[in-house]
Amino acid sequence: MNALVAGSTTQVARRLLGAVLVHEAPDGCTSGRVVETEAYLSKGDEASHSRMGTTPRNASMFLAAGHAYVYRIYGMHHCFNVVTGPVGEGEAVLLRALEPLEGLELMRERRGRSRELDLCSGPAKLVQAMGIGPQHDGAQLDGRLRLDLRASRVEVDVGPRIGVTRGAALPLRFRLRGSVWCSR
DNA sequence: GGAATGATGTACT
DNA sequence: GTACATCATTCCG
Numbered sequence: 001m002n003a004l005v006a007g008s009t010t011q012v013a014r015r016l017l018g019a020v021l022v023h024e025a026p027d028g029c030t031s032g033r034v035v036e037t038e039a040y041l042s043k044g045d046e047a048s049h050s051r052m053g054t055t056p057r058n059a060s061m062f063l064a065a066g067h068a069y070v071y072r073i074y075g076m077h078h079c080f081n082v083v084t085g086p087v088g089e090g091e092a093v094l095l096r097a098l099e100p101l102e103g104l105e106l107m108r109e110r111r112g113r114s115r116e117l118d119l120c121s122g123p124a125k126l127v128q129a130m131g132i133g134p135q136h137d138g139a140q141l142d143g144r145l146r147l148d149l150r151a152s153r154v155e156v157d158v159g160p161r162i163g164v165t166r167g168a169a170l171p172l173r174f175r176l177r178g179s180v181w182c183s184r
Numbered sequence: 185g186g187a188a189t190g191a192t193g194t195a196c197t
Numbered sequence: 198g199t200a201c202a203t204c205a206t207t208c209c210g
Binding site: 071073163 | 190191
């Protein structure tokens with residue numbers, strides 16, 4: 001985990017591609033390979049939640065690297081981030097899509113009727129499929145919810161982030177080249 | 185205090 | 198492609 005979140009936030013966003021997110025939840029185990037990420041920075045990034053400094057909502061985004069930042073969006077969904085950088089920095093990597101590996105049936109249950117390709121192809125979808133929730137905000141990612149580093153190198157595509165109105169031009173979105181499991 | 189907005193997903197035309 | 202659910206936070210007066 002430490003090796004996974006070392007270095008700059010954009011480095012981590014790239015390195016997380018191919019890593020495996022595992023959740024041993026009370027109702028079962030699920031896992032998925034990370035295929036799409038976005039970096040959110042602390043300086044010069046108008047799209048980042050940390051741009052206003054610490055608030056009750058984004059407090060966990062300022063924890064040490066390797067913690068989770070889970071926030072509610074649009075009043076009804078949640079998104080999951082891996083905090084990066086030193087304590088107090090306020091940078092994180094948003095997980096936007098996974099390739100489902102284990103617990104496909106459980107994911108389908110949690111997601112309701114959903115095509116396999118739609119189980120984890122979006123930030124709020126993967127949160128629901130993996131059984132992640134507000135209870136994981138601020139959790140350290142080394143227990144029942146954790147990330148395993150990939151073995152081999154992968155090819156990465158870079159582009160602008162999705163859904164942001166500010167800082168939309170910055171090339172801070174990263175995808176596994178050729179993956180069919182990405183969002184949009 | 186009130187209005188607008190948002191790192192989205194789903195359903196419907 | 199467009200409409201809308203739904204609410205905490207943000208921004209303005």
